[in-house]
Amino acid sequence: MSRxxxxxxxxxxxxxxxxxxxxxxxxxxMTGLLYAPSAEMQSDGALILGGSFLSKExxxxxxxxxxxxxxxxxxxxxxxxxxxxRYTYRFESINPxxxxxxxxxxxxxLRLMKEKxxxxxxxxxxxxxxxxxxxxxxxxxxxxxxxxxxxxLGSSTKVKTSLGYGFGIFEAQYHDIIGVFGGVDLEVEKLxxxxxxxxxxxxxxxTGIRVIVFKRLQIMPVLRNMRTxxxxxxxKIQL
Amino acid sequence: xxxxxxCLSHLLFLIRFSVVVVLFFLAGCLSLNAQKPPTGSTLHxxxxxxxxxxxxxxxxxxxxxxWENRIxxxxxxxxxxxxxxxxxxxxxxxxFMPKYTRIAMLSLLVSTAxxxxxxxxxxxxxxxxxxIKFKQDMDQWISRIEKVESSNRSTGKVDLSIVPIIRYxxxxxxxxxxxxxxxxxxxxxxxxxxxxxxxxxLIPVENSFDNDNGVTAGLLTLSKNVRLQDNxxxxxxxxxxxxxxLGIDMQMKNYFMNGRMGLNIVLGYxxxxxxxxxLESEFHEDDNYLTSRIGLDYRVARYDLVCSLDYGYxxxxxxxxxxxxLRQFGEVKIGLFGINxxxxxxxxxxxxxxxxxxxxxKLKTLRIRPARHIDLGYRFRGLSYSxxxxxxxxxxxxxxxxxxxDFVRNQLLKELKAEK
Numbered sequence: 297m298s299r300x301x302x303x304x305x306x307x308x309x310x311x312x313x314x315x316x317x318x319x320x321x322x323x324x325x326m327t328g329l330l331y332a333p334s335a336e337m338q339s340d341g342a343l344i345l346g347g348s349f350l351s352k353e354x355x356x357x358x359x360x361x362x363x364x365x366x367x368x369x370x371x372x373x374x375x376x377x378x379x380x381x382r383y384t385y386r387f388e389s390i391n392p393x394x395x396x397x398x399x400x401x402x403x404x405x406l407r408l409m410k411e412k413x414x415x416x417x418x419x420x421x422x423x424x425x426x427x428x429x430x431x432x433x434x435x436x437x438x439x440x441x442x443x444x445x446x447x448x449l450g451s452s453t454k455v456k457t458s459l460g461y462g463f464g465i466f467e468a469q470y471h472d473i474i475g476v477f478g479g480v481d482l483e484v485e486k487l488x489x490x491x492x493x494x495x496x497x498x499x500x501x502x503t504g505i506r507v508i509v510f511k512r513l514q515i516m517p518v519l520r521n522m523r524t525x526x527x528x529x530x531x532k533i534q535l
Numbered sequence: 536x537x538x539x540x541x542c543l544s545h546l547l548f549l550i551r552f553s554v555v556v557v558l559f560f561l562a563g564c565l566s567l568n569a570q571k572p573p574t575g576s577t578l579h580x581x582x583x584x585x586x587x588x589x590x591x592x593x594x595x596x597x598x599x600x601x602w603e604n605r606i607x608x609x610x611x612x613x614x615x616x617x618x619x620x621x622x623x624x625x626x627x628x629x630x631f632m633p634k635y636t637r638i639a640m641l642s643l644l645v646s647t648a649x650x651x652x653x654x655x656x657x658x659x660x661x662x663x664x665x666x667i668k669f670k671q672d673m674d675q676w677i678s679r680i681e682k683v684e685s686s687n688r689s690t691g692k693v694d695l696s697i698v699p700i701i702r703y704x705x706x707x708x709x710x711x712x713x714x715x716x717x718x719x720x721x722x723x724x725x726x727x728x729x730x731x732x733x734x735x736x737l738i739p740v741e742n743s744f745d746n747d748n749g750v751t752a753g754l755l756t757l758s759k760n761v762r763l764q765d766n767x768x769x770x771x772x773x774x775x776x777x778x779x780x781l782g783i784d785m786q787m788k789n790y791f792m793n794g795r796m797g798l799n800i801v802l803g804y805x806x807x808x809x810x811x812x813x814l815e816s817e818f819h820e821d822d823n824y825l826t827s828r829i830g831l832d833y834r835v836a837r838y839d840l841v842c843s844l845d846y847g848y849x850x851x852x853x854x855x856x857x858x859x860x861l862r863q864f865g866e867v868k869i870g871l872f873g874i875n876x877x878x879x880x881x882x883x884x885x886x887x888x889x890x891x892x893x894x895x896x897k898l899k900t901l902r903i904r905p906a907r908h909i910d911l912g913y914r915f916r917g918l919s920y921s922x923x924x925x926x927x928x929x930x931x932x933x934x935x936x937x938x939x940x941d942f943v944r945n946q947l948l949k950e951l952k953a954e955k
Contacts, residue, residue: 341864371869373862374838379871381884381913383705398705400915426882426915535864 320481320491320506321514321530323348324423324436324472325368325382326403330504330518331497331526332477334458335417335444337378337407339534344370346514346530350384353524354500356470357399357435362386366401370530376407380423384436401436402426416445422465423472437468440477452485462498473498481506576622578686584616585897587689588637590680591624598624598647599679601632601639603689608893608907609866610937611946614643618947619654623647630676633938635931637685637728638762640938642673660951669940671794674764689725692898696721698906699890700737700753702744704917715744719753721906729760733774733928737811747812753777760931766790770930777926778850779814780805782823784927794939795834799932801847802827805925819851819920826850826924830857836941839863850923853878857922863936865946866908874922881921885912 319336321344322328327336338344350364358364368382382401390396405421423438442460449455457480462473479495479502491506504518504527517527577600581589585606592599600621604613610633617631629650631643645667653663698719705712721735735753742748756774763769766789773783782805789798803826807814814820828847834840841861848854855876862869866889874881887910895904936942 373869373871374840400705402915535867535869 320493320516321346321370321528323350323366323516323518323526323528324403324438325366325370325401325528326380326405326421326423327370327378329458329479329481329495330493330502330516331500331520332458332473332479332495333405333419333421333438333440333442333460334456334479334481335407335411335419335442335460336456337376337405337417337419338370338372338532340372340375341535342370342372343533343535344368344530345533346370346528348528349526351520351524351526354520357384358386362388362396368401378405378421379403380405382436397433399433399435400426403438411445416443418443424468434466434468435470436472437464437466438471438473439463439465440473442477454483454485456481456483458495575624577624580620580622581617582687584620585687586613586617587687587692587898588634588685589687590683590685592680592683593624593626594679596627597630598626598628599630599632599676599683600624601634601680603634603637605689605694605898606895608889608895611865611943611950612893614943615947615950618643618645618650618951623650630679632673632676632680635934635938636725636731636760637689638760638931639673639677639680640671640762640931640935641940641943642668642670642676643943644668644670660948663951664944664948667944669793669944671766671790671938671940677762689898690727691724693901694723694898695901695903696723696906697903698735699909701909701911704744713744714741715739716741721754726757729762729931731758731760732756733758745812745815751811753811754926754928756928758928758930762931766794768931768935770932772927772930774927775808775810776805776928778923779808779811779820780850780925781808781810782806784925786930786932788932788935790935794935794941795836797832797834797843799830799832799845800828801830801845801924803925803927805850816920822851824848824850824852828857834939834941836945839942839945841936849876849921850925851878851920853921853923855922861936863942863946865949876921878921879916879919881914881916881919883912883914885910887911 319327319338323331327338328334346368348366350366352358352360352363355364364384364386366382366384368380370380373379380403383398385398386396388394388396401424403423405419407419409418411417420441424434424436440460440462442458444456444458446454446456459478461476464471464474475498477496477498482492489508494503500521502518502520503522504516506514506516508514512532514530520526578589578591581602586602587605588603590601604610607613614633627647629645629647632639633641649663649666652658698721700717700719702715717737717739719735719737724732726732733754733756737751737753739748756772758770758772761769768788770786775781782803784803787800806823807820826848828845830843830845832841832843843859845857853876857872857874859870859872868887871884887908889908890905896902
């Protein structure tokens with residue numbers, strides 16, 4: 297099988313990418329690193345449409361037997377308030393026999409503090425706020441606080457470090473983020489359309505790259521648990 | 536027998552309200568002691584651009600210029616075009632007043648010298664906007680143009696827009712994504728000052744949502760908009776509304792603090808009708824209902840954010856609260872709402888996005904154009920009848936947020952900066 301189609305987006309990205317200081321959309325559909333949240337916020341009025349591929353190996357919602365696709369819309373409603381709505385479905389027929397029922401995931405993030413010279417930015421967030429079965433249908437619960445600080449290394453390299461804790465406050469079938477998580481996002485000035493990311497999402501170590509094309513399109517392949525492919529594509533519209 | 540009874544009750548209802556409607560209509564037609572419009576380059580330029588109901592009055596050193604925009608999709612853009620392009624009269628001050636259904640909505644007071652300085656790039660957009668006084672309290676200005684005859688009147692012209700209507704439902708086991716996409720040709724005709732007829736047909740294009748596949752009636756309404764003193768806006772609409780309701784709807788809104796705070800009252804009496812398709816739930820819908828709500832809203836000017844809270848009776852005798860946060864991102868509106876009512880709690884969001892083009896052809900007798908925007912909503916509990924209300928069409932109150940002084944100031948600055 298030819299490898300060319302797989303690399304085509306990256307080749308295109310290399311030629312057509314422009315600088316963009318937009319923050320990343322994590323696989324969850326909310327702003328973050330790869331899977332773990334960060335305390336960065338998108339610009340005010342940023343509307344992001346995207347989709348993520350979720351592997352069955354780590355997917356409680358898929359009973360660890362079915363991969364899933366998550367389509368999402370994310371809006372920075374106010375400069376300090378981010379809202380998200382995700383619709384996830386497994387790759388199998390939707391009917392009572394398969395017990396496959398698409399999952400709705402409304403989420404919210406609130407910035408408590410902007411990044412300052414010494415102090416990091418601080419954000420609290422809740423993913424998968426509501427459930428029709430008093431928590432029985434919550435497969436992606438996350439209630440967390442996270443801090444992010446940018447550090448300049450030399451004249452051309454920037455590292456954004458994030459550290460947070462998932463509290464698992466709400467009753468849920470599965471807690472997506474629970475316990476300590478954190479990671480780094482490495483950017484080099486001359487390749488500012490490309491970032492390298494490495495994180496611990498409270499369960500697994502993950503790595504990936506983020507490519508920004510035409511200032512609007514994000515392509516992010518991820519190695520979950522350092523071995524399984526996941527990823528997302530997101531398109532940003534500035535309202 | 537039941538059908539005949541229902542038809543008779545509809546007929547009686549329409550006869551009763553037609554008397555009220557005719558009175559409104561006649562009131563709007565009266566235009567006593569009309570003055571001749573002033574001629575001149577200002578008027579000619581505005582006519583040539585396609586603005587309607589133009590009124591220009593000059594009193595000592597002040598020019599009052601009022602117009603109705605049905606050329607640009609976006610009111611702010613129309614204001615920008617006028618500020619940048621209109622030949623300025625030989626006065627030291629100009630008061631610009633955009634209108635809706637011939638009713639002045641907002642005033643922008645600016646010195647002619649400042650406007651000329653901006654046009655000659657002597658001052659920037661920030662400085663110009665800082666010098667303009669955006670006021671909703673404008674009773675003293677309205678009286679200056681009241682008796683001036685309008686040029687390029689909108690009366691009798693047919694504005695036909697093609698409105699896309701999308702209905703959908705997510706999450707049914709037997710059909711996880713049900714949709715209905717219809718095109719709705721919508722004719723709007725101004726009949727007199729503040730009086731508007733709206734007629735709409737629904738043409739299904741794709742339908743996996745319900746069994747109504749034929750062409751049916753959408754909105755069929757006659758509305759009267761009024762602006763009274765002290766920023767009190769009233770609208771009365773009679774006819775056929777959304778959610779298969781036939782009846783009368785009255786809305787009142789009083790703005791305070793230059794449009795930042797508003798008190799609103801909604802009163803309606805409606806009955807079911809099947810002229811646009813069968814009832815979805817006879818249990819809920821097959822009855823006459825009085826809706827009555829009172830609410831307060833507050834605008835956070837910095838973010839063009841409107842927070843509102845309503846209490847009262849929704850359709851189907853459902854009593855409760857509805858809280859809403861609406862943000863205007865220029866022409867895009869995005870709102871979040873929560874409902875706590877007798878039937879159930881619910882929450883959701885909606886958004887409204889503009890449709891190209893930004894400028895339409897001039898409206899002479901008949902014009903066909905796309906709708907200004909497309910609207911979509913989502914309710915977390917889609918099948919719930921909680922906190923429901925009908926839509927009786929655009930009116931002076933729904934339109935007033937586009938003329939809010941803070942909103943126009945913020946967005947005009949963006950438009951002027953984008954241009955420069």
